[in-house]
Amino acid sequence: MTLNLKATNLGATASASDLIFEALREAIVEGELKDGDLLRQDQIATMFNVSRIPVREALARLEEQGLATNQRYKGAVVSSLSLDEIDEMFEFRALLEAEVIRRSVLNISAETLAEASRFAEAFAQETDSNQWARLNRLFHYTLYRDSNRPYHLQVISSALDKIARYLRAQLVLTSGIERARREHAGILDAAMARDSDRAAELTRQHILGAGRSLIGFLQVERAAK
Amino acid sequence: MTLNLKATNLGATASASDLIFEALREAIVEGELKDGDLLRQDQIATMFNVSRIPVREALARLEEQGLATNQRYKGAVVSSLSLDEIDEMFEFRALLEAEVIRRSVLNISAETLAEASRFAEAFAQETDSNQWARLNRLFHYTLYRDSNRPYHLQVISSALDKIARYLRAQLVLTSGIERARREHAGILDAAMARDSDRAAELTRQHILGAGRSLIGFLQVERAAK
DNA sequence: CATAAGCAGATTGGATCCAATCTGCAATAT
DNA sequence: ATATTGCAGATTGGATCCAATCTGCTTATG
Structure with missing residues (x-):
């Protein structure tokens, strides 16, 4: 018997960090978050009803993409371009x-x-x-x-x-x-x-x-x- | 009086996550870590004498750069190119x-x-x-x-x-x-x-x-x- | 009155702990 | 003997807690 299912890769399901990253990315790209806006870990964590851990991972990834910049102990802001x-x-x-x-x-x-x-x-x-x-x-x-x-x-x-x-x-x-x-x-x-x-x-x-x-x-x- | 110092931006000093990311990036680029090599959070954390938290941030950033890929609950591996x-x-x-x-x-x-x-x-x-x-x-x-x-x-x-x-x-x-x-x-x-x-x-x-x-x-x- | 010092609350970075999931092996059933 | 089931250890994802640092206000000081 051969299985014939439309299988999805469950090993690649989205983590909390993935969802938060995607939401923040879209908000920045769409302009809902403006240049220089502060991205407070605690506030974002509350919005998504998670701890700050997945938020920090999402922010690290945003920074790697150049969409946010992080200042140690100060926080992340939406990047602006000259x-x-x-x-x-x-x-x-x-x-x-x-x-x-x-x-x-x-x-x-x-x-x-x-x-x-x-x-x-x-x-x-x-x-x-x-x-x-x-x-x-x-x-x-x-x-x-x-x-x-x-x-x-x-x-x-x-x-x-x-x-x-x-x-x-x-x-x-x-x-x-x-x-x-x-x-x-x-x-x-x-x-x-x-x-x-x-x-x-x-x-x-x-x-x-x-x-x-x-x-x-x-x-x-x-x-x- | 005008200060004339070669000032460095102390707000941008490296966090543990930064150092780990850079070390892993270099190891992958230089070929010390091979295609498909597993990147175990615990092992890396022990090597750097830190907890797994900064390691996970570093791995998230590596994935964003395309140098590693993550499978949920399975772990990260060094990316390979066809x-x-x-x-x-x-x-x-x-x-x-x-x-x-x-x-x-x-x-x-x-x-x-x-x-x-x-x-x-x-x-x-x-x-x-x-x-x-x-x-x-x-x-x-x-x-x-x-x-x-x-x-x-x-x-x-x-x-x-x-x-x-x-x-x-x-x-x-x-x-x-x-x-x-x-x-x-x-x-x-x-x-x-x-x-x-x-x-x-x-x-x-x-x-x-x-x-x-x-x-x-x-x-x-x-x-x- | 202006300036410096210092303290309190806020915020981030990281450690520790717990829950969810995976993997490989042993036990069991056919 | 082979295949399936179930369990234990390993591993990751996330929550909670603690320490380091920042910021703004208050107080002290000249």
Whole structure:
């Protein structure tokens, strides 16, 4: 008799520390926790109804990811990025994402193209600004899927995590959305034509343009303080 | 009166967890801990004469860095990379390091060039194989120094950490050293001529070549098992 | 009145203890 | 004899407790 179950790896079930880490990570990425916010072990432990032990493990992992910084005996705070650092992140993403989409388009499937097309459409139609970041991410990541470069994707994701909360503010407050729609259409068109170099160059420009726009926005915002 | 001290940030002094993390990281990177080796909390705690609490924080951070993997209630083991994963790491490094050296050579200082030259020489003269990896890293990182891209460098460093122990074995057992000497000379030459594009392309080929060599080496080695 | 000293509460880092789970071996059943 | 069951020791995850350090306020001092 052969067992035919949809088995899940129970050895990899989430510990308290895992759940807390994921919750904090999401809160930072989504911007619910702001730059410089204090992350008090006791407060977080109470919220999750656990002791401070798993909280400290989660904070250690956040620090390793660059999303929080710890000062001994003082506590952890949400990391903040300088304009120079944000600028560098966009150059970094432009380099990596251009390469990844180039590889992906080289052997992209019809299904992947169809799915990316649906996300581009959903992004263009969406009126709820809270959904923009999610749909934007889905669109791009779908186009990267067939690159067969899991480590590249993981690093890209980690880089995006570090700047997502700044991008969110900018998308909502500037005309970034209309421009993103046009540029997505261009990238999708290149992908459908299997023109990997064009898709790469458009992606590169798309990211660098968003970066310039965000830097300009933040310069004004930060100068106001 | 103005104080003129070389002040260190005492708020950032190392905790037990920091020291243990660093020691384990180095042991994995240097290959003293092998792929699949079990990392027992109790054993490590005894070695450092501490409780298991800081050890667990160190292990959580190692996992976040991709150097160890944890199975709940079973323990942590040193991560191992498949050939495909190693292959991808070299493509990743080639892409990033070519870009970083290009930027660096664009405004490289005479001092930096002199220092890189000294490391190239030291690498070429060194007979102790244990020193090769260190001098190789110093040579390349010196050439990257003036790129003004700290995040890129950090990611490169993290990627190199994940494959350094495989590279070490290969450098010792093949004729990789003689070739590395020649290629280093070529890269240094391009940097001294301020030819950023040539330096970038040579670096790219240097890394991809080392990758092909290592993959070939590992294919034989792993097939033997 | 300004400044330094010191004390109390808050907070973090780590040790010890307990509960949940795993692993390998012995006992048992077929 | 082989396969299953059950138990003991080992190991991890988490809770509780203690020590080290920080912070802000109060008090002392010139």
